Amino acid sequence: AQSVAQPEDQVNVAEGNPLTVKCTYSVSGNPYLFWYVQYPNRGLQFLLKYITGDNLVKGSYGFEAEFNKSQTSFHLKKPSALVSDSALYFCAVRDDSGGYQKVTFGTGTKLQVIP
Amino acid sequence: DTEVTQTPKHLVMGMTNKKSLKCEQHMGHRAMYWYKQKAKKPPELMFVYSYEKLSINESVPSRFSPECPNSSLLNLHLHALQPEDSALYLCASSLETGGRSPYEQYFGPGTRLTVT
Numbered sequence: 001a002q003s004v005a006q007p008e009d010q011v012n013v014a015e016g017n018p019l020t021v022k023c024t025y026s027v028s029g030n031p032y033l034f035w036y037v038q039y040p041n042r043g044l045q046f047l048l049k050y051i052t053g054d055n056l057v058k059g060s061y062g063f064e065a066e067f068n069k070s071q072t073s074f075h076l077k078k079p080s081a082l083v084s085d086s087a088l089y090f091c092a093v094r095d096d097s098g099g100y101q102k103v104t105f106g107t108g109t110k111l112q113v114i115p
Numbered sequence: 116d117t118e119v120t121q122t123p124k125h126l127v128m129g130m131t132n133k134k135s136l137k138c139e140q141h142m143g144h145r146a147m148y149w150y151k152q153k154a155k156k157p158p159e160l161m162f163v164y165s166y167e168k169l170s171i172n173e174s175v176p177s178r179f180s181p182e183c184p185n186s187s188l189l190n191l192h193l194h195a196l197q198p199e200d201s202a203l204y205l206c207a208s209s210l211e212t213g214g215r216s217p218y219e220q221y222f223g224p225g226t227r228l229t230v231t
Contacts, residue, residue: 032217043119043205043222044158051217090157094217101212102171103220105157 002027002095004074006106013081014114021076021109023091032094033074034103035065039087050074061085081113119223121206127229130196136226138189138206147189148207148220149181151200158205164189165212196230203227 004025013019025031032051036044048059055067065076076089091106119140128134138147145166150158163171164183178200180192189206207220 034217034219036222041224041227043121043207043224044220046219046221049217049219088155102160102163108155108157110155 002031002093002104004033004091004093004104004106006089006091006109008109009107010110010112012112012114015083016080019078019081019085019111019113021089021091021111023074023076023106025072025074025091025093027093029096031067031074033065033067034092034094035059035063035074035076036090036092036105037087038090038108044090047076081111083113083115086111086113119206119208119221121204121223121226123226124224125227125229127231128193128196129231130198132196133192133194135193136191136204136206136228138191138223139187140208140221141187142208142221143186144208144210144221145186146209146212146218147183148209149179149189149191150205150207152203152205152225154203162191163212170212193228196228198230201228201230 034049035047038044047063048057050057050067058064063078089109092103095102095104122137147164149161152158160173161175162181167183178195182190203225205225206223209218209220
């Protein structure tokens with residue numbers, strides 16, 4: 001089965017500093033990877049996805065993610081963090097195992113941006 | 116319109132009650148999903164509908180009964196729930212369930228369910 005791992009439960013960063021939220025993946029075949037964000041008491045919002053092509057994927061709200069095949073990673077980045085970026089971030093992978101397609105989410109990383 | 120709406124926002128029900136959660140989207144999406152999410156945990160897939168037909172049931176107990184009356188609506192009927200079923204129930208939709216291109220999902224705000 002396909003899977004993603006988010007090694008950090010929480011990431012703290014000062015406002016204005018660059019941020020990175022880590023994700024590694026384990027897939028057989030082509031990796032289709034996503035990042036979602038969840039604000040408190042809200043549903044998830046799609047940020048970006050990697051299908052193929054450029055290793056740097058640009059998404060919503062100034063976020064981008066770097067796909068690295070050799071390190072099997074798909075880290076989420078932003079050059080300058082905002083307090084409003086504080087939320088729960090989920091990495092996800094399309095999982096075609098079991099004969100049908102679904103999305104498997106990582107355990108989530110809480111991002112805290114400190115003013 | 117890129118919005119998925121869910122009603123009600125909050126629901127408190129006893130273990131003998133019958134209630135329903137509703138979800139609606141008008142994006143022309145043909146795949147719709149129900150997820151269950153516990154606090155600070157990732158969403159857990161429950162059901163997937165593709166072109167109004169149930170395509171995935173992730174071994175969900177029969178006290179949860181999904182229904183897709185048409186391509187824009189998705190219901191989740193609840194009966195004889197247990198306190199451990201208390202959670203945030205999220206509905207999502209995507210253009211399709213897959214194929215060559217993986218489609219992102221659009222989520223509603225969820226229904227916060229408490230079973231007493």
